[in-house]
Amino acid sequence: MRTMRQIFARRVGRIAFGVVLLIGVAAVATSAWSASLGTNRVPRLDAARTISLTWLAAVIAGVAARAIAARIPWSRSSEALFVESLIVPTAGIALLLPITLHMPLALLVADSSAFDIWVMGSLWITGLTHLVFAALCVMRARQLVAGRPALSPRRIYVVTLITSCVPFVVLYAIPPTLVALTALPFVPMLHAMERVVGRERAELDAVAGNLPHAIALPDRA
Known part of the structure; x- marks a missing residue:
C-alpha cells in the first residue's frame, strides 16, 4: 500500500517531468519563431536534437525529483500538488508529443534541416491547434481531479480537429488530416x-483508512 510520502513524491516527479517538457517546448518554439522571422541572433540546437534531449532530461528530472521528494516528511494536505501533478505533465505532453511523433518520419525521408522547416511550418499553421488541444487536455485534468463532469476525449478530439481547419483548410485539407492522425494516439x-485520478483517490482513501484513530480516555475525577 502506498504511503502519503510516496504519493507526494510521485506528484513531485510528475511535475518535474512536465516542467522540463514545457521548457523544451518553449526552446523549440522560440528557435522556430526567430528563425522563421529571420531574427535568430544566437546559436541554436536543431529541433530534432532539442526535442530528443528534452524527453531524456524530463525523464531524468522526474525520476530524480521523485527520489528526493520521497525523503521529505509529508505534512501538507492530501490534495496538495494533486491538480498541478496532472496539469503540468499533461500540458507538456500535449504540446511536445505531436511534433515528436512527426520527427521519425521527417528524419527518415529527409534530414534534420528539413525537420527544422517542418517545425517552423507547424508553428505557423497548427500552432493555434496545439494550444487549444493542450488547454482542453489541462481542463479535463482539472475537472477530473475536482470530481466534476469532465470534457470527453471525443469532444477534445473534435474541437481540436475543427480548430485545425482555421484558417489553413484551404491547403488541400492537409492540416486537418495531419491533426486527425496525430491526435489519435492521444485518445x-x-x-x-x-484511471490515474481514480487510482490516486483510492490510494488516498486507503491511507486515510489506515491512520491511527484517536483513543478516548476517561475523564479523571
Whole structure:
C-alpha cells in the first residue's frame, strides 16, 4: 500500500517531468519563431536534437525529483500538488508529443534541416491547434481531479480537429488530416487520465483508512 510520502513524491516527479517538457517546448518554439522571422541572433540546437534531449532530461528530472521528494516528511494536505501533478505533465505532453511523433518520419525521408522547416511550418499553421488541444487536455485534468463532469476525449478530439481547419483548410485539407492522425494516439492517454485520478483517490482513501484513530480516555475525577 502506498504511503502519503510516496504519493507526494510521485506528484513531485510528475511535475518535474512536465516542467522540463514545457521548457523544451518553449526552446523549440522560440528557435522556430526567430528563425522563421529571420531574427535568430544566437546559436541554436536543431529541433530534432532539442526535442530528443528534452524527453531524456524530463525523464531524468522526474525520476530524480521523485527520489528526493520521497525523503521529505509529508505534512501538507492530501490534495496538495494533486491538480498541478496532472496539469503540468499533461500540458507538456500535449504540446511536445505531436511534433515528436512527426520527427521519425521527417528524419527518415529527409534530414534534420528539413525537420527544422517542418517545425517552423507547424508553428505557423497548427500552432493555434496545439494550444487549444493542450488547454482542453489541462481542463479535463482539472475537472477530473475536482470530481466534476469532465470534457470527453471525443469532444477534445473534435474541437481540436475543427480548430485545425482555421484558417489553413484551404491547403488541400492537409492540416486537418495531419491533426486527425496525430491526435489519435492521444485518445487512450485522455482516457487513462481518469484511471490515474481514480487510482490516486483510492490510494488516498486507503491511507486515510489506515491512520491511527484517536483513543478516548476517561475523564479523571
